[in-house]
Amino acid sequence: MAARDPAALREAIARHAGPLHRIAWRMTGDSHEAEDIVQEAMLRLWNHAPRLAARHPAGSGAASTLRLSGWLKRVVTNLAIDRLRLARRVSGEDVPERADDTPLADVRIEADQGDGSTRALVMALPERQRAAIVLTYYEDLPNGEAAAAMDMNIKAFESLLHRARAGLRQAFAAQGDAR
Amino acid sequence: MSGVDHDDGAPIAPGSPLARVLDDFAVPALPAGFADRVLAAAEARPSPLPELRRSGGGGGRGQGRGWRLGRRMAIGAIGFGALATAAAATGLLDRFDLPAVPSPEKVWASITGKEAAPVPAAAPVVPPPADPEPAALAPVRIEGRIDTPEELGEAFRRIDEVRQGRVEARRQIIDSRIESEIERRRAAGLPLPTPEEEARVRQRIEDARTRREGLVAERIEARREELLQRVESGEGLTREDIARPLRDDARALERAGRLERLRRMTPQQRREALRQLPADERRELIEAWRQRRAGRLDGETAATASTPAPERPEASPAPEPQTSQFGTPGDPSAAAAPL
Numbered sequence: 001m002a003a004r005d006p007a008a009l010r011e012a013i014a015r016h017a018g019p020l021h022r023i024a025w026r027m028t029g030d031s032h033e034a035e036d037i038v039q040e041a042m043l044r045l046w047n048h049a050p051r052l053a054a055r056h057p058a059g060s061g062a063a064s065t066l067r068l069s070g071w072l073k074r075v076v077t078n079l080a081i082d083r084l085r086l087a088r089r090v091s092g093e094d095v096p097e098r099a100d101d102t103p104l105a106d107v108r109i110e111a112d113q114g115d116g117s118t119r120a121l122v123m124a125l126p127e128r129q130r131a132a133i134v135l136t137y138y139e140d141l142p143n144g145e146a147a148a149a150m151d152m153n154i155k156a157f158e159s160l161l162h163r164a165r166a167g168l169r170q171a172f173a174a175q176g177d178a179r
Numbered sequence: 180m181s182g183v184d185h186d187d188g189a190p191i192a193p194g195s196p197l198a199r200v201l202d203d204f205a206v207p208a209l210p211a212g213f214a215d216r217v218l219a220a221a222e223a224r225p226s227p228l229p230e231l232r233r234s235g236g237g238g239g240r241g242q243g244r245g246w247r248l249g250r251r252m253a254i255g256a257i258g259f260g261a262l263a264t265a266a267a268a269t270g271l272l273d274r275f276d277l278p279a280v281p282s283p284e285k286v287w288a289s290i291t292g293k294e295a296a297p298v299p300a301a302a303p304v305v306p307p308p309a310d311p312e313p314a315a316l317a318p319v320r321i322e323g324r325i326d327t328p329e330e331l332g333e334a335f336r337r338i339d340e341v342r343q344g345r346v347e348a349r350r351q352i353i354d355s356r357i358e359s360e361i362e363r364r365r366a367a368g369l370p371l372p373t374p375e376e377e378a379r380v381r382q383r384i385e386d387a388r389t390r391r392e393g394l395v396a397e398r399i400e401a402r403r404e405e406l407l408q409r410v411e412s413g414e415g416l417t418r419e420d421i422a423r424p425l426r427d428d429a430r431a432l433e434r435a436g437r438l439e440r441l442r443r444m445t446p447q448q449r450r451e452a453l454r455q456l457p458a459d460e461r462r463e464l465i466e467a468w469r470q471r472r473a474g475r476l477d478g479e480t481a482a483t484a485s486t487p488a489p490e491r492p493e494a495s496p497a498p499e500p501q502t503s504q505f506g507t508p509g510d511p512s513a514a515a516a517p518l
Contacts, residue, residue, distance in 0.1 A: 004226075006218050013214040022206045031207055038209075039217050046221045118204040137191060137201060162188030169187045172197050 001046065002053035009046055016069055017042065019139065020076045026134045027080035029123050037083065041075040073139075074149040077131050084127040117175060124171050129164030136161060324415030331410050334421065335403060346392070353384060434467050 001008040017038055024034035045068075052071075122130055128150070135146040147157035191198050265271075325331050357380070364371055372380070410416060441449050441464075453461055 006221070009218060009221055010214055013217055017209055017213065017217075021209050025206045026204060035209070035213065039213075039220060042217050043221055043224060047224070047226075118200050118202075121200065122204060138204070165189065165191060166187030168191075168201075169197060172200065 001049035004046075004049075009042065012045060012068070013042055016072050019069070020072055023073060023076050023134055023139060024080050026122060026138055027077070027127070027130060028084065029119060033080075033083060037076055037079045040079055041072055044075055045072060070145060070148060073135070073141075073145075074151065077135070077149050078151070081127045081131060121168060121171050121175065125164060125167055128160060129167060132157065132161045132164045133168060324417060326410060326413070326415040328407060328410055331407060331416065338421070349388075357381070431467075434464065437464060438468060438471070 001012065020038045020041055021034055024037040025031060028034055122133065125133065131150060132146065135141045135149055136143065141149070143158055143161070144154055147154045150157060191201065325334055361371060406416060406421065441452060444452060456464065
């Protein structure tokens with residue numbers, strides 16, 4: 001990859017794109033956004049490969065500590081959080097003049113109860129709590145690796161994860177009560 | 180709110196209702212041409228710009244920072260050393276009275292164990308010129324009243340000693356001024372006087388001094404004769420009797436200096452300077468000028484017996500002196516004769 005070999009990039013995509021796409025999709029809930037995020041992450045790997053190779057020369061101890069999947073997951077998580085925050089800022093400022101005929105959140109939850117109540121549960125979480133649930137529950141990452149993917153120390157991440165689980169349980173209970 | 184779990188933040192147990200719901204969150208697969216699309220984007224994307232800062236020669240980030248820090252510290256130490264060496268070499272430390280750097284002779288003497296060669300004695304420092312008035316009033320101790328010619332002679336001898344010191348100090352001041360002026364002209368690249376010109380200037384100064392001292396000596400002689408007659412007639416003299424005329428003459432000297440300064444001014448400057456003086460001083464100055472002018476005219480009248488009369492249109496001083504009349508050159512020593 002550091003030698004700008006497209007075959008190496010193709011191999012990296014084949015190996016890492018699936019898990020990265022899962023994270024991005026569960027974070028954003030949008031397949032186009034998720035594909036864009038994964039593509040951007042792979043392109044950043046393509047650009048940073050020479051620098052990464054220089055810092056972690058082959059055969060050295062630094063190379064053994066480099067976990068490419070961890071680096072990519074951190075990039076994807078940060079990109080997803082950034083896009084969610086950007087979308088919230090942009091959509092929150094524009095108030096449509098005509099009545100918005102899209103269904104409200106609770107209506108959408110009811111409508112998606114059959115096939116998408118889980119998605120609504122996860123999407124109702126704040127983005128960082130959502131990332132914590134995605135990384136630990138769905139990707140089954142240890143807390144340490146998940147904290148590294150979110151650029152947090154372990155204690156702060158555990159606190160965040162605790163709040164995320166509590167929020168999820170409360171939303172799940174609220175869903176059950178609504179039914 | 181809910182009766183789910185007591186610890187809402189506990190891990191989600193597999194098989195629990197919440198876990199079963201969460202497991203339903205299925206993810207669609209990536210499209211088939213995703214890799215080709217990324218590769219095409221990678222090919223289209225320009226290669227990244229080089230880093231703005233060197234990363235430290237392949238080492239870690241901290242290592243590069245360490246090298247940079249060390250290099251800065253080395254540059255700072257070398258720079259400080261160069262500045263300190265330059266300061267010591269130029270004698271700046273001695274100027275600020277910092278006895279930090281010994282001279283090379285001392286260092287060599289400490290190495291070889293020999294005494295350092297004695298430093299050649301510096302040129303005798305000329306004492307700063309004494310103020311003329313205090314010098315004139317130099318302490319000449321007189322015990323009790325002077326009522327015998329011997330005591331008076333002793334007093335005159337002491338006064339002469341002081342006068343001789345003053346004369347010597349003046350000569351040294353003149354020499355040092357000439358030297359400093361020559362040095363200044365040499366530093367400024369101005370033409371220097373030839374030895375003949377310098378000797379001529381010195382001779383002119385010496386002539387003026389001799390003439391002035393001759394006049395002064397005449398006055399002193401007359402004054403001493405008068406004092407001696409007073410002592411011989413049985414009168415006891417005090418220190419004030421001798422010193423008072425000195426004070427008067429000191430004032431006369433100052434007045435003569437003022438007149439000389441005024442004489443060198445342009446008529447406009449002189450008029451303005453006179454206008455700015457207090458009325459008393461202005462009157463005193465004008466009166467001194469009149470006396471000086473009258474004395475000079477008397478001297479010239481006496482001299483006409485043997486020499487042709489100089490061209491001088493005014494035969495007597497003007498009743499109301501104009502400031503421009505101070506432009507007539509005169510002999511400063513005529514009014515500057517002490518005692």
